[in-house]
Structure formats: structure tokens, C-alpha cells
Amino acid sequence: MLARARQTFQPGAPMNADLQATLSASKKSWLASANEATCDFPIQNLPFGIFSDTRNSARRVGVAIGDVIVDLAALQAAGQLTLPEGSGDVFAQPVLNPFIALGRETWRSVRIALSTLLDANCALLRDAPALRARVLVPQADATLHLPLDIPGYTDFYSSKEHATNVGTMFRDPKNALLPNWLEIPIGYNGRASSVVVSGTPVRRPMGQLKLPDNERPIFGACRKLDIELETGFVVGRGNALGEPISCAEAEDHIFGMVLLNDWSARDFQQWEYVPLGPFNAKTFATTISPWIVTLDALEPFRVAQPQQEPEPLAYLRHEGQHGFDIALEVQLRPGGAPQATTIARTNFKHMYWTMAQQLAHHTVSGCNTRVGDLMGSGTISGPTPDSLGSLLELTWNGARPLELASGGTRTFIEDGDELTLAGWCQGDGYRVGFGTCVGTILPARS
């Protein structure tokens, strides 16, 4: 098991008392399922998503608590949730973008209102069974959808351990990190169209691969299909073209975080990536978890980022703590097997470059961002052999197969394998979780 660091409460910016109250470790809900120590969705979390259910097929905004979803559209219709005048019908929309576009004060006030309504001491919903039946939907009856219209998807490469491992394998072990890596939060534009929600099956891609003994590439199914264990952050406030976001302001532009699996065809990647970067190796699918955990909910789990040496250029400097202590795990379950194997355990706190630095770098050229933009962290690898965020690293490009608990071994992903990412912040007696981010591999089209 991962060692779980003790949390010190050091918020990034002064918080008002109402927000602080939503984060109190002693806070309980009248929903018993929310108070279990291993529940991902305690009253301290309140992540936002888009769902439909067996009774109502319309996609709408919900918040997860315990084993249910609070239907915000229904809650608003019942007069129990008020938005600023002119906000429009944002909770009855099939994506979160219109709600997010209302701005940080609104996200925060909705979260505070829900925290009050769901508190063990608040009778309003607790003691109103008819109202409860209208606004609470069992998660078991719900389908979760891609929560965002994603205008742009950018993926970074911000784990020093990951970049070092890749450099050691494919370039020069003595100079594993490229010269620009310690200066730039390296990133590239990803393909937004193929971002899918957890649970969507992923078809093994076809493409070009170059076998060592052949002069020319062949066309075929990917033979080195891999995961990349990542998180992603969601832009909550964009910036105009030509107007960069400073490192100090950057977190104010972030709505929240998700788990992200950047599926990768390693054989395609190795052949195609020079000189313009990965393309078909990554564009066939990227899976994200359905619940967006707000940055507000993550405040108690803020930790210092790793020491940065050399000190970054001025535009990449920020005061205070900008890392987050998020435990992360990957499980692999072969098709039909009863048992999954935990193949990696790591933590977001190892990330060298912070989300604030990523966003400041992304926009320093003048590039604009928009509400709903998704920014992947890059593969999150830690310092130990079991804390690596890809099979490429875990099996050292296939040289060291992993033993599976259900029998057999793995170098890369096989058809039918189910890959599950999980993540949570461990509080005192509760955890703020991300749920899971799951994908099962279908055989390639023949």
C-alpha cells in the first residue's frame, strides 16, 4: 500500500469562512453512505458531473455524494438552489461548460449551498422524503457522460521521473533529460475529439509500425498498447488571445481536476514522433473520469511541489505550495478474470511542474484558452519501481513482464484487459476521491 502523508492544511489563498466550513474533516452528512471512510464522495468533496438515469434520459448537471447524485436541475426547479439572475438554465444542459462559465464565485457558492443542504444538521432535505426522492438519484441507476465540451486538449510531460525513464530507455541514460526539460513545462496539443468518458470501450488502433528487421513499415494492429496514468485540469476561466495568464493568477483559472488515461500506441509513437511529436499514437482515445473534483475541494491536500533546480525563469515562478497530495493507482484485470492486479501506485505530489506553471507557460505566447479546455499532467511516475505510470516504464519496454494476480503476465495491454485508474486525497477519517477512470480494450478492426 501507498504511504499516505499526513495532511497539513495550507490553502493557496485566504478562504472565507463558508468555504473553509465545507472542508472541515469533522463535517458529516445525513447520507450514511457519504460518511464511510473509503467513500470517494464525502460531503467534503462534492464533485460535478453530467448524468442521465433510468427515469429521465435527459443529460443534466449532478453532484456526487455517497452513493447518490444530487440532481441540480431538479433541486433548482424545487426552489432549493438559486443562481445569480440571468444565469440561464445551466443545470439542465448536457455539458458543464455553461455552468462553469458563470465563474468561480458561482461554483463556490453552489458548492457551499450543497454542503449546507447535505450536512447532518440540516433538516431541509434530510426530513423531506418527497423532495429527496425528486432530487437524489442512486448512482447505480445513473449513466455518467462526458462532462464537458472540450474546445482544446493539451497534454504536458511534467513528471521528471517519467521523462528520465523515457530518456534512459530511448536516448542516452547519461543524458536522459533533454536540455529544455528543466526550463519548460513541455507540452503538446492533443486531440480533443477523441476524449471519452470512463467506461467507453477503447478499440486497439491500427497504424504504421516499423519492425526492426524490415526496411519499410507495415500496417497493422498496435502491438505495444499502453496506458499513461495522468490527471487533467479543466479551465474554468479562459483568457483572451494575446493576454497571458500569470503564474500567480493561474489557479484562479482552474475549475477542477479529473483522472486521465492517455492511451498510447508505443510502436506507432516510436515510428511517427520525429520531428513533430506523437499523433496517431495518441489520437484514438483519451479517457477521463466523469466527476470533476473542484480545486476548492482539494485545498486541504495542498503540498509543496518538488524543489525546482535551476530556479525557473521569472514567468514560471510562484510563491507558496502548488502541489497536491493525490494518491493514484492503476489496476489491470484481464478479460473474464475475477481478480484485478494493482500494477502501479504513485502520487500526484511527485510532479515537477505545477498546474499553475503549465497554464502560465501555455498562455505566455499569447495563446488563448477557453472554458472546458482540458490540460493533461503527463504520465505521473514516482521514484520507486512500482510507482511508474505506464507499462512502458513498469516493464521497461517489455523486458520485465509483470506478474498478474489472476495468473499470467503482461508486457503491454492485451485485448479484453480492463484498465482502471483510481485517485483520492486521504483526509483524517475520510477521503476526497476521484472515482475511477476505466477502459476495456476491444480487438482491432480487421
Next chain:
Amino acid sequence: MLARARQTFQPGAPMNADLQATLSASKKSWLASANEATCDFPIQNLPFGIFSDTRNSARRVGVAIGDVIVDLAALQAAGQLTLPEGSGDVFAQPVLNPFIALGRETWRSVRIALSTLLDANCALLRDAPALRARVLVPQADATLHLPLDIPGYTDFYSSKEHATNVGTMFRDPKNALLPNWLEIPIGYNGRASSVVVSGTPVRRPMGQLKLPDNERPIFGACRKLDIELETGFVVGRGNALGEPISCAEAEDHIFGMVLLNDWSARDFQQWEYVPLGPFNAKTFATTISPWIVTLDALEPFRVAQPQQEPEPLAYLRHEGQHGFDIALEVQLRPGGAPQATTIARTNFKHMYWTMAQQLAHHTVSGCNTRVGDLMGSGTISGPTPDSLGSLLELTWNGARPLELASGGTRTFIEDGDELTLAGWCQGDGYRVGFGTCVGTILPARS
């Protein structure tokens, strides 16, 4: 001047008589301005765009002819243009996507209807001054807007001459083309948010650059600001995730083409691009021309693509001719100078990989595309020293300054410089033009 190849009329697919009639070289309009030999918008063209004007600030769909714009929303309101039932209010929209989403048969029938209405022999609009006043807007009174909501922007690298020049300059003149180049239409995901319409000023970006004598990079304004002369095609019909578009079907998925200037910060690019490709060097702005020339209008200018050796893998093969004879020019005018210098003259027909091959490769992994996706060709360079599509190549990375007609020289772009791309297909006594794609450089933010 460029030699203008004689056109042979060899359409890609059998055309119906109505479509063929719209392309006849002898066709004239009752609008005199459309019949001038150097007008970009004769009756054979009929490109689509989004405009507003001094009398009506609403953005709406228009078609360019001669020196006016046909207001399709007004034409429809006047009962002179009918769409299939259930098409909705697609001409009164601020982007072309809803119209394009109606499908190829609709684009084609609208173009055929306009071709009839604007024909010299058709009295309907010609002899109805009140109606003409309602539906025709002088281009001089109009503002042209970004015509699309662009869900995804991909940029290719498909000129063999360009890739060879870059490889010669920065890698190895003896092995200038990387091994994958002749097998893959190399491309990368670009940044869709910063695609702007012609006429939008472009601010010189700030970023990291590495000077040769310094150990560490500095942060500063780009010193090697460049253009890339490209065209782009617009996806008119998308594909579902996991369902590739074959090379044979690919042109059916293309709505039309634009001119595209892929502004590039060469110093940022050289420092940042390893190993994930260009990022801030390209994300600050990409300019496109406002009029989308349909693939139908380009049919008469279809030519054979260059011989491909080795023969591409099967998924990249197509029968017939898939190049287009599009003359292209770049002009540079220093701020305040009365005179522009034509710094490059080239032709789209030199492109090694075709648009069909680009789209087939993009989707072969299962990647989905969407209506409005923009796909850049990559810099279009030809075989002669003046047919190069970037200052990087024209000045050989600054080593051979260009003489300007207005006096002075240029290695890379200076503040105040106005860069104009132009393109047209030369017919017999007329030309099907793209208009221009213009950007003026503002000084960097200090």
C-alpha cells in the same frame, strides 16, 4: 510571374450536369465585376463565408461574387433559396458549421441554385432592383469573420521540398528527409483556439529562446518570427470514433479549402520542439482566409499529385488525380511602406501527400473528425529558390537576406510588417481565387 499550367478538366468523380454547368469557363454573370479576368470571385467560384455589414451587424452566411456578397439569409427570407425541410435557420448563424452539417448534397444544390440566379441569362434577380438591394451587400461595406467554429485543428507537413529544406538546415544535408517522411503524411495537432480570420493583427509572441552562447534560455520577444504559406481544408462530414475514413472516400468528407498562414516563432520552436513537437512556437496565432472555396469549384483544376516513391502502404493509395493547381503568392509590405514585395511564388500542385491521404491517415487509428475541423497542408514549398513558403527557407535561416522593393532587407518578420497570402486557380479567361489572407505584426507586449 508564375507559369500558369493549362487546365485539363478531369474531375475526381462523375458529376451531374447541373454541377458541371456551374463550372463552365464560358459562363458569365450579370454582375460585371464578376466577369473581370483577375477577379477572385467569378460565377465559377461562389465561396462561402460569414459576414456582417454597416447596415446589419448580425453575422450570417454569404457567398462572394465579383465585388459583392450574396446574403443567403436575406435570399432565403425573400423566398429565393430553399433548403430541405427541417434544415433550420442555417444561414442566419454566426458560423458555417450548421450549414455544412446539412451535407454535400445541400452544399451542392445551394451552389447550383446561386449559379443559376447569378447567371447573365437569369432575369430573376438581375431585373429586380429592390430584391437585389436586399440580398447583395458590397464587399466594401462588409466585415468578414472567422467562418467556422473549429473543433479541431491539425497541421500536416506534406511538402517534400519544405521537409527537405528544413532537414538540410537543421539536421543532415545527406539525409535531409527523416525515414518516416516518405511513408507517413506527418502531422501534428495544432491549437484551434488561436485560429483567426484574415485581417486580425498578430502580436509578436514572448517566450523562451536559447542563445548559442548562453547556458540557459532567456525569456523575451521572438527574434525569428516567420510565416508558413499553407492551405487548409475544412471537414464537411465527420467520422465516428473507431471508424476510419478510407482514402477513396476522403474527398467526400471535405467541404472546401482556405489559405492558411501558420505563423511560427522559429527561435522558440528550435528550443522547445524535442521530443513532443512545436507548441508555443505556433499557438499564438494561425490566420485563415475568410472565404471557403468548395471542392466542387476546384474540380476543373484537379491535377496529378507528384509520383510517390516508394508506393504508399495500401491504406494510403487512391486512384486518379488528387492534386490541385493552385497558384500561391506571398507579399511582404513593411509598416508605412507604399509598396509590397512578392517574396514567394509557388503552387499547391507540388504537395507530395494529398488531402485525401492526410485525412485517411488522420483517421486510420480510429480518430474521429467533426464538421468544421481544419487541416493545414504544411508549408508549401516548390522546387525553385523563389518558390519557398517560409522566410526560414527563403533566407536560409537568415543567412541570405531578401531585398525589398520598398528598400531595405528582411531575414525574418519585423514589427509593422504586413504579410499577405494570395491564391487562385487560373482558368481560361477567369480565375477561381481564394482572396487574401493578411496579418500585420504588432510589437511584443513589454
